[in-house]
Amino acid sequence: MITTIIFDLGAVLIDWNPRYMYRTIFEDEAEMEKFLAEITTSDWNEEQDAGRTLHEGTEILIQQFPEHEHHIRAFYGRWDEMLGEAFHETVEIFRQLKESGKYKIYALTNWSAETFPVAFERFEFLKWFDGIVVSGEEKIRKPTPEFYHILLDRYNVKPREALFIDDNYRNILAAEKIGINCIHFTSAEQLEVELKRLSVF
The missing domain is CATH 1.10.150 (DNA polymerase; domain 1)
Structure with missing residues (x-):
């Protein structure tokens, strides 16, 4: 589940x-x-x-x-x-997942600690997350297993109850080794199909 x-x-x-x-x-x-x-x-x-x-x-x-x-x-x-701009179709999926009230939703991102604040101020939807783990702040990044564990441990998340969405297949493979369910993102349309297949959306 x-x-x-x-x-x-x-x-x-x-x-x-x-x-x-x-x-x-x-x-x-x-x-x-x-x-x-x-x-x-x-x-x-x-x-x-x-x-x-x-x-x-x-x-x-x-x-x-x-x-x-x-x-x-x-x-x-x-x-x-x-x-650039937000990918509005993906943000809409995020919004619907958030408003369903069924899930805790986090971000796990490879991003410089010095540039991430620029994005955080520009994109309002970043404030919807229940937590964001930024590699530059932690001084470790995907696909290092310890980086995933920072999020899992900090927010008391069980890997088998988590679903990770990333466009980089390298990062997907690393998450799967930890036992996290994954979707290799290619488009908003594909993401919606996969979420429905998993009965998440």
Whole structure:
């Protein structure tokens, strides 16, 4: 029986994409993609999600790629421009689950402690959660098992009674190993189908 629902945020409820900002800097799309793939990489960004300061992360890259200093500093200097809109169809599912009164609903997110407050102020629905566990604040991130256990222990959640929703299959596999029920998110339509299949929605 599911009593608790745990949402990922980025790419599930919130649209975040560095291209929104970098397209205002780069005139050539291929050059931008090369920069994102080779310099401001996902692995680098995840270190900030895991608690490294934005300043330290930025300075490390500038030391490695001094010729790209201006573009590197823009990543966090103009980070708010990377934050897109909410995925309204998914937010509507969240709203209906919340209003049903049947579930405790939490968020478990890989997000820098320094940038998360920007999103928290921008998106009112983030205040609907019964609790949010932010990797940058805990200095540990998905898919590390201990990060999931922080939420489970803090809110007294039994894994077999929890349902975790995330777009990243790596994170889904880690949650399943702990015994958490999971939905690998691909779209709001698919999520609704899966929730109904599980008799949650």
